[in-house]
Amino acid sequence: xxxxxxxxxxxTDMGGEAIxxxxxxxxxxxxxxxxxxxxxxxxxxxxxxxxxxxxxxFVEDGPVQRTLWQSRFGAPLxxxxxxxxxxxxxxxxxxxxxxxxxxxxxxxxxEPRFPPQGFETVMGxxxxxxxxxxxxxxxxxxxxxLRARLHRPAQLLFRKLAPDKRQARHVLVSGYARTRRSLxxxxxxxxxxxxxxxxxxxxxxxxxxxxxxxxxxxxxACSGRQVDHKGTDLAIRAVAESREGARLTVYGDGPARxxxxxxxxxxxxxxxxxxxxxRPHGEVLxxxxxxxxxxxxxxxxxxxxxxQEAMMLGVPVLALRWGGPGHLASDDAALxxxxxxxxxxxxxxxxxxxxxxxxxxxxxxxxxRARAIAEARFAWSAVAASWAACYPAAARQAAAxxxxxxxxxxxx
Numbered sequence: 001x002x003x004x005x006x007x008x009x010x011x012t013d014m015g016g017e018a019i020x021x022x023x024x025x026x027x028x029x030x031x032x033x034x035x036x037x038x039x040x041x042x043x044x045x046x047x048x049x050x051x052x053x054x055x056x057x058f059v060e061d062g063p064v065q066r067t068l069w070q071s072r073f074g075a076p077l078x079x080x081x082x083x084x085x086x087x088x089x090x091x092x093x094x095x096x097x098x099x100x101x102x103x104x105x106x107x108x109x110x111e112p113r114f115p116p117q118g119f120e121t122v123m124g125x126x127x128x129x130x131x132x133x134x135x136x137x138x139x140x141x142x143x144x145x146l147r148a149r150l151h152r153p154a155q156l157l158f159r160k161l162a163p164d165k166r167q168a169r170h171v172l173v174s175g176y177a178r179t180r181r182s183l184x185x186x187x188x189x190x191x192x193x194x195x196x197x198x199x200x201x202x203x204x205x206x207x208x209x210x211x212x213x214x215x216x217x218x219x220x221a222c223s224g225r226q227v228d229h230k231g232t233d234l235a236i237r238a239v240a241e242s243r244e245g246a247r248l249t250v251y252g253d254g255p256a257r258x259x260x261x262x263x264x265x266x267x268x269x270x271x272x273x274x275x276x277x278x279r280p281h282g283e284v285l286x287x288x289x290x291x292x293x294x295x296x297x298x299x300x301x302x303x304x305x306x307x308q309e310a311m312m313l314g315v316p317v318l319a320l321r322w323g324g325p326g327h328l329a330s331d332d333a334a335l336x337x338x339x340x341x342x343x344x345x346x347x348x349x350x351x352x353x354x355x356x357x358x359x360x361x362x363x364x365x366x367x368x369r370a371r372a373i374a375e376a377r378f379a380w381s382a383v384a385a386s387w388a389a390c391y392p393a394a395a396r397q398a399a400a401x402x403x404x405x406x407x408x409x410x411x412x
Contacts, residue, residue, distance in 0.1 A: 001098055001395040003028060003035040004057075004090060006113070007105040008082045010039045011046040012281055016305035017105045018043070019281070020199045022050075024104065027384040029055065032402030033395065038086055057093070059085045079106055083114045091116045100395055103164075107198075107302060109175070109182040110154050112162035122390055123165055124172030125196050127302035129182040130323045132229070133339035136299050139228060144300075155185035163187065170390040174198030175302055176327060194390055198303035198324065200380030201312045205285060210314025210371045213356075213363040217292040218247045220353060221315075223284050223306055224298075226254030231297035231320070233263055234342070238295070238349035240267040244357040246350070247272045248295065251284045289313045292363060293356045297337070297349060301325055307334075308378045311370035316363050318352045320345065333369035 005028065010021035021039070028035040029051070037047065041058040048056065065081050090101065096118035103113045109126040131148045132140040140148075165171055166187035173179050173193050180193060220239075224230045232250060239248045250260070250273065257275065264273040276287070288294050294310035296319040303324035310317050311329060319325040321336040328334070335356070337348035356363045377383075388396065402408065 001034070001100055001392065001398055002094065003033050003391070003395060004038055004094060004099055004101050005035060006038045006083075006086055006090075006101060006103045008040050008079055009043065009105055010037060011043045013046060016199065016303070017107060019202075019305065021105050022047075023200060023202060023380055024384055024387065025051070027380060028388070028399075030408050031384075031388070032399040032408045033388075034398065034402070038089065040082055057089060059089065079111060080114075083112070087114050087116045090119065094119075096120075100169075100391060102391075107175075109165070109179055109186065110151060110158065112158055113164045114162065115164055120392070121164070121168045122170045122172070123168045125174035125198050125387070126171065126179050126183065127175035127198050127324065129175060129178045130300050130302045132299050133320070133322050135339060135341050139299070141228075151182065152185050155182055159185070159187040168192070169392075170194060172196045172387055172390065175324070194386075196386045197377055197383045199305045199308065199378075200383035201308050201374060201378045202380060205309055205312050206375065206379055208285075208289065208313060211289050211367060212314070213292060213316075213360045213367060215360055216357060217360070218245050218357050219291045220246055220248045220293050220295050221251065221288045221291040222248065222295040222297075223251035223288070226250070226252055226256040226260060228256055229298060229300040230256075231299045232256065232260055234297040234346055234349060235295040236260060236263055236267065236269065236273055237346045238297075238353060239272055240269050241346060241350035242353050242357075243350075244354045245272065246353040246357060247274075249274045249276055249287055249291070251276045251279055251287060253278050285309065285313065288315055291315055293318055293335070293353060295349065295353070296320075296325060297345065298323070298325065299339070304328055308374060312374035312378060314367040314371045316356055316366040317370065318349055318356075329370055329373055333366060333373050335366065 005025050007021035009018035011018045012022055025037045036055055036057055038057045041060045044058055059082055101115055101119050102122045107126055108128045115121045171188050171193050174196050222235050235248055239246050264270050288310050293316045296307050296317055301323045307317050307325050307328055318335045320339045322339040335352040337345055
């Protein structure tokens with residue numbers, strides 16, 4: 001049985017969702033699955049470097065998609081357009097009797113995928129239905145607030161108009177109770193949902209020796225697309241409140257960066273906050289590994305792949321107890337701050353940074369416990385195996401036979 005992995009983004013240079021799709025596709029090939037990745041043409045360069053052309057299928061970027069992308073009101077339809085074009089390619093190239101479609105990214109449990117008729121499907125893992133904490137609700141954009149209000153009505157509507165998730169063979173859930181509620185509104189029976197970890201950590205990261213925390217260190221890191229929900233401004237404010245001279249390197253870029261740079265100037269911490277911009281993933285990992293702590297004050301994070309990576313690197317994480325990050329570590333394996341009023345959050349982050357600076361033994365203990373959790377829960381082999389476990393027995397048997405015959409790791 002052929003597996004067609006459908007993911008609008010896939011690669012190592014486009015953030016968490018894209019990395020997740022890349023790693024899982026690589027896993028399928030290494031395990032002997034007869035797999036094809038169907039993705040957008042913007043991912044062609046990086047994927048063609050790493051995988052054979054016959055294992056890749058691209059939705060080309062036509063005039064309709066470009067028009068939608070450039071339109072203020074049409075942009076939300078870009079993914080819908082991708083899935084409609086993907087369905088056309090699937091119908092033209094694959095036999096429904098011998099093909100399983102796995103819709104991976106995006107992770108929204110609402111967005112319809114429009115699989116072609118007659119094909120068996122697996123969907124997820126889904127992590128959506130995440131919104132700002134109540135004390136930060138005024139920061140959410142009008143579009144975000146509207147999306148939150150329309151979430152349940154949209155699921156009830158799509159339950160009838162686009163019943164893709166209701167009709168799927170299996171739906172993977174990594175967004176905990178909030179996502180199970182959303183999928184229930186969409187009509188997915190509980191027995192067809194499976195709880196899984198949202199993403200894994202690459203073998204190359206797991207193979208790194210864990211960081212060791214000795215002596216005094218004032219270095220901290222944060223990363224990601226610079227948009228409001230990442231909460232980078234809270235990290236910068238915490239640097240300004242730090243009594244021990246905390247320093248922060250911010251990896252990533254985005255529309256919020258100019259305002260964040262202005263905030264650093266306003267608070268007088270430009271010498272202690274460095275904006276590194278977009279850097280290769282390996283370079284970001286090196287920066288995190290060299291830090292005393294990783295600051296992750298995201299206000300609407302469905303999972304937190306970079307937090308999983310920091311834990312595997314042996315770096316203490318400071319995060320809000322909200323959304324996905326609140327489920328990734330135990331209370332003694334991360335420094336959690338309750339998502340209350342902004343001043344209290346900033347003070348909590350600053351206090352955590354100062355403690356990590358001054359107490360290397362404490363930092364090392366947190367890091368060791370975080371590493372143990374990461375090794376037990378986040379290794380890609382275990383995470384990916386839990387996803388593939390919901391495939392039909394015929395697909396898993398075929399993969400086992402290909403492995404036995406040495407047909408694995410089908411890469412360029």
